[in-house]
Amino acid sequence: MLRYLLRKLLIYALTFVAAVTIDWGIPHLMPGNPVLTLMGRIQIQNPQVAQHVYANYMRSFNLDLPLWKQYYYFWVSLVHGDLGTSILQFPSPVSSIILHAVPYTLGLLIPATLLSWYVGNKLGALAARRKVLDNTLLPFGYLLTATPYMWLAILMSFLFAVTWQVLPVGFAYDPTAVQGWTWTFGLDLLRHWVLPFLSLFLVACGGWAIGMRNLIIYELESDYAHYLESLGAPRKLVRKYAFRNALLPQITGLALALGAVIAGALVTEIVFSYPGLGYQIYRAITNEDYFVIQGIFLFIIVGVLIANFVVDIVYMIVDPRTRIGMQEGGQA
Amino acid sequence: MSVPDRVSTTTVGDDLRIGAAVPPAPADEAKPVSGLRETLYFAVRNKKLIFGLGVTLSMLAIAIVGPYIARHPPLDYGGQLSVPPTTRDGYWLGTTLLGQDVFAQFVTGLRMAFVVGAIGGGIAAIIGMVVGFTAGYRGGIVDELLNMVTNVVLVIPTFALLLVIAAYLQVRGIMTEAIFIGLTSWPWAARAVRAQTFSLTSRDFVSLARLSGSSSRQIIFREIAPNMSSYLFMMFILLFGGAILIAATLDFIGLGPSNTISLGMMMQLSVQNAALQLHLWWWFLPPGLAIMAIVGSLYVMNVGLDEVFNPRLRSM
Amino acid sequence: MSLAVDDLQVYYRTLRGDVRAVDGVTFDIADGEIMGLAGESGCGKSSLGNSLVYLTGRMKYVGGTVDLDGTKLPIWDFEAMNEHRFRHISVIPQYAMSALNPTRKIGAMTADLVGSRGVPYKHVAGEFIRRLELVGLSKDVLGMYPIELSGGMKQRAVMVVSTLLDPSLLIADEITSALDVSTQKAVAEMLVEFRDRGFVKSMVVITHDISILYQVADTILVMYAGHLVEKAPADVIIGAPSHPYTRLLISSLPEVGVRYTERRLHGIPGTPPPLLAPPEGCRFRDRCPLASAKCVKRPPFRELEPGHHVACWEVGG
Numbered sequence: 001m002l003r004y005l006l007r008k009l010l011i012y013a014l015t016f017v018a019a020v021t022i023d024w025g026i027p028h029l030m031p032g033n034p035v036l037t038l039m040g041r042i043q044i045q046n047p048q049v050a051q052h053v054y055a056n057y058m059r060s061f062n063l064d065l066p067l068w069k070q071y072y073y074f075w076v077s078l079v080h081g082d083l084g085t086s087i088l089q090f091p092s093p094v095s096s097i098i099l100h101a102v103p104y105t106l107g108l109l110i111p112a113t114l115l116s117w118y119v120g121n122k123l124g125a126l127a128a129r130r131k132v133l134d135n136t137l138l139p140f141g142y143l144l145t146a147t148p149y150m151w152l153a154i155l156m157s158f159l160f161a162v163t164w165q166v167l168p169v170g171f172a173y174d175p176t177a178v179q180g181w182t183w184t185f186g187l188d189l190l191r192h193w194v195l196p197f198l199s200l201f202l203v204a205c206g207g208w209a210i211g212m213r214n215l216i217i218y219e220l221e222s223d224y225a226h227y228l229e230s231l232g233a234p235r236k237l238v239r240k241y242a243f244r245n246a247l248l249p250q251i252t253g254l255a256l257a258l259g260a261v262i263a264g265a266l267v268t269e270i271v272f273s274y275p276g277l278g279y280q281i282y283r284a285i286t287n288e289d290y291f292v293i294q295g296i297f298l299f300i301i302v303g304v305l306i307a308n309f310v311v312d313i314v315y316m317i318v319d320p321r322t323r324i325g326m327q328e329g330g331q332a
Numbered sequence: 333m334s335v336p337d338r339v340s341t342t343t344v345g346d347d348l349r350i351g352a353a354v355p356p357a358p359a360d361e362a363k364p365v366s367g368l369r370e371t372l373y374f375a376v377r378n379k380k381l382i383f384g385l386g387v388t389l390s391m392l393a394i395a396i397v398g399p400y401i402a403r404h405p406p407l408d409y410g411g412q413l414s415v416p417p418t419t420r421d422g423y424w425l426g427t428t429l430l431g432q433d434v435f436a437q438f439v440t441g442l443r444m445a446f447v448v449g450a451i452g453g454g455i456a457a458i459i460g461m462v463v464g465f466t467a468g469y470r471g472g473i474v475d476e477l478l479n480m481v482t483n484v485v486l487v488i489p490t491f492a493l494l495l496v497i498a499a500y501l502q503v504r505g506i507m508t509e510a511i512f513i514g515l516t517s518w519p520w521a522a523r524a525v526r527a528q529t530f531s532l533t534s535r536d537f538v539s540l541a542r543l544s545g546s547s548s549r550q551i552i553f554r555e556i557a558p559n560m561s562s563y564l565f566m567m568f569i570l571l572f573g574g575a576i577l578i579a580a581t582l583d584f585i586g587l588g589p590s591n592t593i594s595l596g597m598m599m600q601l602s603v604q605n606a607a608l609q610l611h612l613w614w615w616f617l618p619p620g621l622a623i624m625a626i627v628g629s630l631y632v633m634n635v636g637l638d639e640v641f642n643p644r645l646r647s648m
Numbered sequence: 649m650s651l652a653v654d655d656l657q658v659y660y661r662t663l664r665g666d667v668r669a670v671d672g673v674t675f676d677i678a679d680g681e682i683m684g685l686a687g688e689s690g691c692g693k694s695s696l697g698n699s700l701v702y703l704t705g706r707m708k709y710v711g712g713t714v715d716l717d718g719t720k721l722p723i724w725d726f727e728a729m730n731e732h733r734f735r736h737i738s739v740i741p742q743y744a745m746s747a748l749n750p751t752r753k754i755g756a757m758t759a760d761l762v763g764s765r766g767v768p769y770k771h772v773a774g775e776f777i778r779r780l781e782l783v784g785l786s787k788d789v790l791g792m793y794p795i796e797l798s799g800g801m802k803q804r805a806v807m808v809v810s811t812l813l814d815p816s817l818l819i820a821d822e823i824t825s826a827l828d829v830s831t832q833k834a835v836a837e838m839l840v841e842f843r844d845r846g847f848v849k850s851m852v853v854i855t856h857d858i859s860i861l862y863q864v865a866d867t868i869l870v871m872y873a874g875h876l877v878e879k880a881p882a883d884v885i886i887g888a889p890s891h892p893y894t895r896l897l898i899s900s901l902p903e904v905g906v907r908y909t910e911r912r913l914h915g916i917p918g919t920p921p922p923l924l925a926p927p928e929g930c931r932f933r934d935r936c937p938l939a940s941a942k943c944v945k946r947p948p949f950r951e952l953e954p955g956h957h958v959a960c961w962e963v964g965g
Binding site (some may be wrong): 224230232 | 698701702704729730731732733734735738739741743746747748749750751752753760761764765793795796806809810
């Protein structure tokens with residue numbers, strides 16, 4: 001059991017180091033003096049701002065120092081939580097931009113991921129049970145999972161916000177509203193949250209439903225299912241076992257799908273101008289605000305690693321085989 | 333979002349206990365049917381396969397022919413602004429806010445999508461196969477190492493990675509995008525190939541080949557791969573679809589190829605230019621619809637192929 | 649208990665037509681009888697045994713009756729058969745080693761199973777533990793997952809679970825095939841013990857290994873290509889078989905203590921006929937040294953002497 005966890009931790013540690021290295025290394029892959037190139041691209045008018053930016057770059061790149069020292073100092077500033085300063089939103093530090101955006105992104109991601117996982121799995125199990133349901137749900141599921149996140153977001157925005165005007169078109173809350181811990185403001189937040197949440201939820205749901213349906217069919221054909229049936233066990237019992245066993249790879253799948261869902265959340269935020277990480281990244285890219293991009297990248301990596309670790313722990317609790325010595329059941 | 337774990341990993345069936353294992357006697361009713369003919373027999377009767385293939389090929393046809401019949405270059409600002417679909421002047425899908433031909437952009441984008449899918453999916457498939465076969469066949473320390481590499485690349489959210497890389501590149505071509513996508517989406521394919529290789533390697537025909545002195549490369553290419561060929565093909569289809577989706581997402585965020593137009597970029601530009609509020613539906617609806625059609629039909633085709641290749645799944 | 653099978657026909661549906669795996673089979677089993685069901689691979693013995701309990705997806709019931717303790721078993725009706733499964737007729741499957749849910753402890757699974765059949769677990773818990781100990785498993789097994797048990801242990805656990813509700817008839821399908829010789833003996837003896845202690849009234853032991861049957865079975869039923877060939881007490885089958893197939897089968901067995909430098913070991917030349925389009929009449933006639941023109945007509949499964957049935961025109965005058 002411990003071996004399983006340690007192994008995972010090692011991978012995550014390696015991944016983190018790799019990610020940080022890539023993050024640090026990318027600007028150095030650009031030909032010429034990266035700082036001058038960057039400055040040339042940005043074309044800052046205000047000389048004071050330009051000074052600050054140059055100082056920032058020089059600090060993070062430490063171009064006068066040998067390469068390994070630059071790398072070392074990168075780690076040092078990382079440990080201190082210093083991710084640099086935004087160029088676009090100067091003088092806001094990147095870390096504060098991230099911290100302000102994170103709650104919105106998490107507010108979309110977490111409910112959408114968990115709910116779509118739960119509902120999708122239930123629907124998939126249902127489809128595996130009845131042929132009629134299977135024939136209707138399955139093509140729908142495939143359509144949904146083949147839909148690009150941003151397109152569904154566009155569609156929902158167009159239909160519900162622009163054409164029928166039942167829900168707001170963008171942002172997290174009405175800019176003219178009074179902010180605070182009131183019911184009205186809460187409702188306002190909710191209204192702005194619905195469409196982005198829905199578009200994330202629907203696409204993800206399709207994927208889970210299809211996966212679960214296939215897994216359950218596979219489980220229902222297994223030897224233990226046949227044995228129970230030949231001993232006259234009612235369908236309910238067999239289905240219960242099949243469902244529980246099929247959930248295991250779906251838990252692993254949660255960790256794997258995380259990357260895709262995050263990408264989906266980011267583009268959905270862009271469509272709805274929802275002020276989360278996606279929105280910030282979009283602005284950063286369009287305005288070549290590199291520190292923000294790098295900072296958000298690192299943040300996402302850390303988030304994904306933590307989420308993966310949590311999923312691994314959950315899996316370990318749930319699958320007795322990992323506790324006994326095999327690795328993720330079946331995938332020795 | 334691709335559906336990696338959803339690929340069923342059933343091996344070619346050795347399922348029926350009696351009778352079918354006995355070769356059919358040359359009687360009138362039992363015609364001897366060769367393996368390929370039998371596969372084709374089921375293939376043409378599988379509705380999902382036919383439907384999926386049909387849609388994909390139609391889209392491909394449009395992608396190939398379209399740019400030739402489009403009347404205006406896709407990035408040209410010649411037309412009137414924000415015109416809905418019309419038959420005048422060949423603006424069959426109307427124009428954008430900036431007077432560009434939506435139809436021309438659409439068919440060019442379709443081409444780009446197929447290119448990215450084929451190259452990105454192809455590169456990912458090749459890397460995945462190489463890594464998977466080696467790890468699955470060799471086992472031991474080689475497997476452990478490759479496993480570690482695979483897991484690391486797997487955990488990194490590829491999207492975030494591509495974000496950072498692409499953001500720093502000044503000029504981005506469609507090839508670069510495809511290559512990057514290929515370089516980052518291979519892990520789940522490698523894992524799947526490895527698992528299959530493991531189960532095949534333990535079978536007798538591989539031991540026989542080893543005993544008769546075949547080299548590892550020979551064994552992998554002549555014994556193992558052909559047995560997995562259907563599985564590999566289906567995997568490629570999933571990677572193809574996945575590459576298209578990832579490319580569209582990257583393009584939408586603004587990291588698309590800088591010298592041409594793609595479906596994702598069309599969506600990005602339309603949103604940027606408030607096409608939603610201006611009700612310019614012909615600008616932002618077709619691109620996403622096309623992606624949904626191609627990727628969706630690829631997935632459906634995959635399910636059909638699975639049924640054709642795996643006797644166990646065939647409905648009677 | 650009594651089992652009477654009359655003209656049972658069970659086929660497999662395939663895309664090329666029906667595979668006639670069990671093609672008109674009639675026999676009886678008496679109370680307390682352990683009947684071995686023997687034959688080569690593909691002769692239909694597993695299909696016959698399993699069709700009495702559980703028709704898998706590809707199998708279809710075509711005709712005939714199965715009468716258990718005076719009740720007709722509705723083997724064509726999956727739901728209706730549930731009533732009888734486990735309580736009156738039970739099975740130890742061929743895949744016993746993978747028959748246990750990998751994510752459920754043995755005790756919990758059994759509790760779920762008997763509970764779902766309307767028997768509260770606490771009524772049988774004590775007996776369950778006693779029987780486990782009888783086959784050499786400690787009661788710690790109840791708290792273990794299948795992965796913690798060896799193959800042999802899992803098989804024994806399945807043996808106990810399958811017979812927990814004291815069924816009248818038990819079908820044991822190739823339960824010794826995957827074991828080594830000494831374990832085979834132990835398992836075979838356990839089967840007899842189950843019958844002697846009254847856990848099970850009668851048994852059908854399906855195997856291709858006749859030597860096991862010699863140790864364990866009271867009677868042996870030999871099957872060939874979907875038809876019954878001979879049924880007799882075990883020592884008669886082994887010592888004085890009547891049907892040409894049985895005789896060739898027995899004589900092709902190696903004997904302990906005999907050296908074969910002088911005598912060669914003979915198999916039976918040829919292969920069984922395909923069950924997809926089987927030939928008319930006796931299915932053994934292509935390989936039978938006694939075959940004649942009569943054999944185009946299927947010989948009836950006649951009783952030569954009390955308890956000895958043979959299906960051959962050349963036997964019994």
